[in-house]
Amino acid sequence: MTAGVIPAPSSSLGIKLFSCTLFFKANSLTNSTTTNYLRPPITEAVIEVRVNHTLKEENVNKIVKKLQSIYPNKSTVNNLSINITPQPEGGDQLNVNSRPEDYHLVSDDQINIAIVSSNSLAVSQLAPYQGWEAIHKNFVEAWKIWKRVSSSHPISRIGVRYINRIDIPLQDEKKIDLEEYLTFNPQVPILSDLPMVVYLMQITQPIDSLWSVNITSKGIQSPLVNNLSLLLDVDVFRTKDIPLSDEGLWEAINEARSIKNDIFDKCITQKTKELFY
Template identity: 30%
Template sequence: MQARKYYSRTPITEAVIDLRVELLPEVQPDILVQVHSSIQAEYPKCEDMFLLEGLMIAGDSVGATASQSRIGYRFVSSDQKQILQTRLDGFTFSRLAPYDCWETFRDEAQRLWSIYQSLTNPKTIVRLAVRYINRLDIPLPIGDLKEYLRTFPEVSADLPQGLSGYFMQLQIPQNNLGAMLVLNETIVPPPAPDVVSVLLDIDIFKEQDIPNDEVEIWHFLEQLYKLADEVFEACITERTRELIN
C-alpha cells in the first residue's frame, strides 16, 4: 500500500487521536476540569460529560430508575474546529474540517495529552487509536462504484445493480502492529443534489501490549497514522484522486 498524498481538497471531515487509560481511584472529575485553566484561551467552551445509567426492576410491579454521573469534560476551540475530551477513562482529541496535516494535529494532541497526563498520572494505558473519517463526494451520474472505490460491497450479478444506500464494515487484523483496522463505508446525505457522498471511516487501534514509554507511545501513534493513510489510498482509485487533488 502507498502512503497518502497531499490533496488540496482533502476529504477528511474528522481526525481523532484517542488514548484510553486506567486512573487511580482518587482521580475524580474535579481534577479533569483543571485542564481548562491551561487551555482556556484557545478552548474557551467547557461542557460537562455525563454517563447515564438505567435500571429496570421486574417483580410484582415493574419500574425503572435512571442516574447520571459526571465522567469528564469537553473543551471546544474558539473556531469550533478542535475538540478535547478529558474523561475518567481516557483522552480524545478531534480535529474537524478543514484538516491541515498530521504534524500540526499530532503536536496539538501531544501538548494537550501532556497537560492531562500531568494532572491524572494514569496507572496504565489500555488502548491507542487513530481514526480518520473521510467524505467522498462523487458526481452524478455514477456508472459503477468501481470507478471511484476499490473497497466496496459487490452485488451479485443476478440482482439489480442500483444502490440507494448501503453500510459495510470490515474488521481486518494488522498482525505486524498487533492492532485492528475497522473500516466502515456507507452512503451519507450529500452537501449538494448533484453528488453522492460516501463516508470512508478508518479506525485503527491497539488494545494489548501498549508501550509504557512516552516516546514509544507517540511513535506507535505515528505508525497508526501512516497505516491509516495507506488504507485510504488502498480504498480509492485514480478517478477519486482527481476529484480531491
C-alpha cells in the first residue's frame, strides 16, 4: 500500500483514524509572513467566546431577541448527553442529561450566523468569505449585546476556527498523493497494494504557554465534478490568562487569527497554495 494515496471517493466509504504529531514553534509562527490568497478555500470562519458562568434563561432570551435584529432566522438545538455506566451486579445504567438549548440565528442571506448558549457566544461566516474585518465586526457587535444584558464574567475560552475545503482536480489515475498537498500525513502499515480509501487525522498541540490548536484533516466528497476535496479545519484557542477588557480581548482574538493563518500555511504545500491563486 502506498501511504498517503487516496482514490476518488465512492458512494460507500469506511473511515480509518490515524494520529500523528505535528510540531509548531511559537517563534517561527510569530515571525512568518501570512499569505493572502486570491481564492481562499474557506467554507466557514468562527469566533467564539465562552464564559465561566451559566446565564439565566431569561437573559439568554434577551440576548437572542436583540440579536434577531441582525440575524432574524432562529432555530434551536437540544443538547443531550448519554452516559452508559457498567454496574457491579451486571448490566448497564443509562443516564441521559440535558443542557439548555443553543440558539442558532441566521441572517437573511444565510451567510452570517450567531450561536448563543447559556455560557458561550459564537459568530460565524459561511462562504463566500467576506474577510476578517467583516466577521470581527460582527462578533464585536454581538459581544456588546451580550455584555449589555449579562454582567461581566471571567472568560474561560476564546477561539478562532477556520474550516477549509481544498478542491483538487483529478487526473487520469483518479487518485492523489496526500504528500503533494499536505505537509503531514497518516502513517499506515502496508496491508495491500491498494490505495487508502478514506483518512481522518486529528491533532491537538500547544503552540506556546497560552495558545493551543486543534487540527482536523480528512477526505470528503467534492461538490465539483472530477475533483477530490480535502477538509482542513484549524481551531486556535486559549483557556488561561484571558484579558478582562474588551480591548485586550480584541487583541487576543486578532492574535489567534494570525496564529491560525501561519498554521494553515505550514500545513499545506506549495502545490496546494497554487490552487488558491
